[in-house]
Amino acid sequence: MAILSTGPIENSPVLGIRPTQQVTVKILNRDAVNGSSVVIQGYVLGTTRTIYVSEGIIVAPNTVITKHYFADLDALEFLFAIGGAAENEVEVSVWGKQASGQLVSSFRVVAQENLG
Template sequence: MATFSSGPIENNPVDGVRPTTQVTIKIVNNSSVNSSTVSIQGFALDGSRTLYVNELFGVAPNQVVTRTFFANVNAFEFVFTTDGAAEDQTEISMWGKNPSGQLVARHRIVSDELDM
């Protein structure tokens, strides 16, 4: 079992609008034969750490899973746990998006950048 974290991400409003209002998470199982299990936990960090996303699901061989979550808070953090035979072949990336759906570069985290 491996656990990764985005770390705390500041998302304070700029001119009354938060840079990121939603987060898209992509999970890729690169194994051609084994599956993995992924847990996603999302936390709002507004004076306390409040869990607001809690999902657990399987990822089949060669499958790509996309999840989109609310992120219109002052700060947030996502924690990912992978398990199963393809645990080491499962990659996760996280993409912040603004109210227009455009990517927010400073809220983009790819697999190699996630903290263990």
């Protein structure tokens, strides 16, 4: 089972507004035949690390899944546990967005940047 992490992400307010209010997660299974399972966990990082997202999904072959999560927090982290026959063909990216839906360029983690 592969475990990917965004690592801790700082989202402190600037002029009273946090840069990111929503996180978009894209999961891509490039395998043409096999599916995969993904467990998504999101954590609020404060004086303690507290889970606020816990979801398991099945990603069918040649499928892209998009999920949206609340992120109007000072600091957060997402973990992804990937299993199944297509484990090595699954890629995950995480994107921060403003309340308007506009991407926050400094808040993005693409497949090649995920920590192992």
